[in-house]
Amino acid sequence: xxFFSHMGRYSCLLKKVFSKPEKFSIYYxxxxxxxxxxxxxxxxxxxxxxxxxGAVITIQTAYNTENPFLPDYxxxxxxxxxxxxxxxxxxxxxxxxxxxxxxxxxxxxTMRVTEQIDALEVMGVNSASFLILPKxxxxxxxxxxLVVISMFIGIVGGMLAGSISNTISVxxxxxxxxxxxxxxxxxxxxxxxxxFAFIITTVSSYSGYFVSGGALEVGKASTRAVVNSSVLILLxxxxxxxxLLG
Amino acid sequence: MIxxxxxxxxxAEKQVLKDVSATFEQGKVNLIIGQSGSGKTVLLKSIVxxxxxxxxxxxxxxxxxxxxxxxxxxxxxKEIGMLFQGGALFDSVTIEExxxxxxxxxTNMQFDEKIERVNFCLNRVNLExxxxxxxxxxxxGMQKRAAIARAIALNPKYLFCDEPNSGLDPKTAIVIDDLIxxxxxxxxxxxxxxxxxxxxxxxxxxxxxxxxxxxxxxxxDRKEIFNTNNQELNNFVFANEFIKKMKP
Numbered sequence: 001x002x003f004f005s006h007m008g009r010y011s012c013l014l015k016k017v018f019s020k021p022e023k024f025s026i027y028y029x030x031x032x033x034x035x036x037x038x039x040x041x042x043x044x045x046x047x048x049x050x051x052x053x054g055a056v057i058t059i060q061t062a063y064n065t066e067n068p069f070l071p072d073y074x075x076x077x078x079x080x081x082x083x084x085x086x087x088x089x090x091x092x093x094x095x096x097x098x099x100x101x102x103x104x105x106x107x108x109x110t111m112r113v114t115e116q117i118d119a120l121e122v123m124g125v126n127s128a129s130f131l132i133l134p135k136x137x138x139x140x141x142x143x144x145x146l147v148v149i150s151m152f153i154g155i156v157g158g159m160l161a162g163s164i165s166n167t168i169s170v171x172x173x174x175x176x177x178x179x180x181x182x183x184x185x186x187x188x189x190x191x192x193x194x195x196f197a198f199i200i201t202t203v204s205s206y207s208g209y210f211v212s213g214g215a216l217e218v219g220k221a222s223t224r225a226v227v228n229s230s231v232l233i234l235l236x237x238x239x240x241x242x243x244l245l246g
Numbered sequence: 247m248i249x250x251x252x253x254x255x256x257x258a259e260k261q262v263l264k265d266v267s268a269t270f271e272q273g274k275v276n277l278i279i280g281q282s283g284s285g286k287t288v289l290l291k292s293i294v295x296x297x298x299x300x301x302x303x304x305x306x307x308x309x310x311x312x313x314x315x316x317x318x319x320x321x322x323x324k325e326i327g328m329l330f331q332g333g334a335l336f337d338s339v340t341i342e343e344x345x346x347x348x349x350x351x352x353t354n355m356q357f358d359e360k361i362e363r364v365n366f367c368l369n370r371v372n373l374e375x376x377x378x379x380x381x382x383x384x385x386x387g388m389q390k391r392a393a394i395a396r397a398i399a400l401n402p403k404y405l406f407c408d409e410p411n412s413g414l415d416p417k418t419a420i421v422i423d424d425l426i427x428x429x430x431x432x433x434x435x436x437x438x439x440x441x442x443x444x445x446x447x448x449x450x451x452x453x454x455x456x457x458x459x460x461x462x463x464x465x466x467d468r469k470e471i472f473n474t475n476n477q478e479l480n481n482f483v484f485a486n487e488f489i490k491k492m493k494p
Contacts, residue, residue: 119336
């Protein structure tokens with residue numbers, strides 16, 4: 001299949017996904033479950049990565065700005081802006097494309113090859129909407145919280161690394177993260193994350209939903225979901241940055 | 247009653263079904279038999295609407311299914327129960343939730359009523375104390391029985407079974423066959439089973455349709471099947487050594 005066939009099929013799938021749900025109470029329950037499954041279960045990995053990345057960014061910035069003419073608080077400022085502008089939205093979403101994307105593609109792909117999706121269709125259920133919509137809504141809802149958590153833990157990680165390694169005092173670091181703070185950076189990161197969450201869930205669902213064959217194809221669909229989501233995240237990162245900051 | 251009128255279906259260049267016509271009666275166990283790759287699964291999936299047919303009509307009790315829009319088809323599908331080859335139970339939820347699933351979606355029953363219905367269906371298929379287990383915790387035969395319980399939860403008018411005995415030992419296969427037969431007669435439903443299991447043909451086949459290379463080659467009942475001159479059907483039926491000895 002060529003690019004345009006995939007785009008056409010992806011659009012048709014989205015039309016099915018966003019059609020009227022059969023029963024709102026069931027969709028609501030499934031959405032809450034997906035928030036837990038895709039979002040809450042990702043807090044751990046987001047926290048660990050953010051803590052270490054915040055620490056590394058701080059130490060690297062300190063190393064690169066060892067200059068008597070540059071004030072120490074610039075380290076905090078740089079760490080803050082790096083985390084807010086790029087790391088906590090784009091990099092965290094790239095990592096989540098791996099975790100959440102492969103999870104979604106393999107779950108839906110397995111349901112396809114074991115005829116569970118056929119069983120839904122035979123019952124008269126819109127399987128695309130039933131399976132995918134709660135994932136999209138759930139993940140788009142939870143992603144801003146994950147991004148904010150990442151920002152906070154990343155900044156704390158930078159502060160801990162700076163003080164433990166004696167590269168910057170806590171006072172200077174705190175002054176740096178407050179200096180010339182632009183609240184729009186947070187909004188910019190949150191807007192990007194919403195787009196990325198949509199990309200991760202829909203592209204991964206698309207990969208899984210159209211699997212045919214067996215376990216091998218489910219594995220391939222899972223890999224394809226991660227690769228395609230990651231490439232699209234990077235592309236949309238560029239477009240959104242140009243649109244929002246350019 | 248389900249009628250098939252001149253059904254054809256192709257995938258790309260490959261013609262899988264050619265002009266298949268048949269009638270499946272209510273209260274009877276109707277079997278579609280044929281070798282692997284003969285097109286019987288495509289036929290069954292076309293009847294339930296999982297595949298769109300290229301030509302012909304599928305008629306459910308004088309309602310032309312193949313001409314219906316999505317909404318009308320959806321109403322018919324609520325009257326359909328289907329048992330898939332592997333059971334197709336939702337593996338992330340318990341057996342109770344699996345059987346309750348159609349009740350959740352298509353009825354306004356209270357929770358207690360739903361539980362009562364679930365227990366009734368599970369008891370009907372002789373499954374006890376499995377409500378809180380997950381499908382992976384059950385044997386193949388028990389999974390099939392749980393899938394039958396789910397299929398009958400909404401009191402269907404039509405029951406479809408795709409290779410219900412595949413992967414089961416002969417004794418368990420008999421249990422499943424008998425269960426399907428009992429349910430068909432008890433609820434007076436139209437049952438269509440895809441199979442290549444000759445034990446099922448002998449035991450429960452009220453009406454049999456033989457598909458050979460996508461074409462309906464023969465139809466009759468379980469008595470007639472052993473006295474036919476149809477060469478392809480004879481090759482299929484008497485491929486089994488045991489049945490060969492029964493040849494009149």
